[in-house]
Amino acid sequence: MPAPLLALCQYAETKLKLAKETIRIHMPEEMFGTDHDTWLLSEDILQFASMVEIGSTVIVVYMRYLFDYLKMANMVNLVGLVDLGQVSSQSGTLSHRSKHLSERLKNADEDQFYLVPYNPGGHWVLIILRLAKKTVYYMDSLPNRFVTRT
Numbered sequence: 001m002p003a004p005l006l007a008l009c010q011y012a013e014t015k016l017k018l019a020k021e022t023i024r025i026h027m028p029e030e031m032f033g034t035d036h037d038t039w040l041l042s043e044d045i046l047q048f049a050s051m052v053e054i055g056s057t058v059i060v061v062y063m064r065y066l067f068d069y070l071k072m073a074n075m076v077n078l079v080g081l082v083d084l085g086q087v088s089s090q091s092g093t094l095s096h097r098s099k100h101l102s103e104r105l106k107n108a109d110e111d112q113f114y115l116v117p118y119n120p121g122g123h124w125v126l127i128i129l130r131l132a133k134k135t136v137y138y139m140d141s142l143p144n145r146f147v148t149r150t
Contacts, residue, residue, distance in 0.1 A: 001049070009049045016042035027060070030076075031067045032083040033104055056084050059117050059124065080104075080114040088119040105131065 001009070015021060022039040029035040044057045063081055070076040085091055086100040101116070108114065114129040128137040 005049055008045055012042040012045035012049075016045070025061055025064055027064060027083075031064065031081055032086075034083070053122070054124070056088065056117075056119070059084055063115075063117075077109065078112060080108055080112040082114055082116040084117040084119070087116060089121055090119065105129070 016023070022041055025038050025040060027034075027036050027038060038057060038060050040057060040061055044055060044061075047054050048058050060083070063084075066079075067076065067081060070079055082101060082104050086104075087097045089097075091097055105114065108131055110132040112131070114131070116127040116129060118125050118127055123140075123142065125141075126139040128139065129135075130137070
């Protein structure tokens with residue numbers, strides 16, 4: 001295991017787990033359309049380091065990193081992000097998920113690509129929406145499951 005990852009795991013097991021602490025990460029309104037916080041637990045860090053299926057918190061934290069990187073590179077207007085906590089199959093009813101996605105895309109810039117992580121159950125996929133081209137890309141890390149629909 002690389003030294004920085006090992007140090008992160010040790011931090012998760014001692015400081016976070018034993019002290020029952022969390023890491024608060026702020027999600028600004030411009031990222032997902034709502035201003036809110038998420039909390040990273042020791043279990044989230046250990047999941048990531050163990051190469052097991054990760055939970056939604058790890059993906060949201062990565063999306064925050066991606067958002068900050070795009071902002072720093074002055075590219076944040078190219079990519080829109082959808083809060084996976086609002087659209088994945090474990091997140092309320094189909095009606096609720098559909099309404100949230102519709103609201104998020106209602107005032108969308110058609111030139112943006114929208115990244116929508118989605119978990120249909122037991123496996124994460126990435127859906128990329130390109131509104132200007134009316135195209136949806138479905139990216140799946142499992143073999144022979146990549147589909148493009150227009």
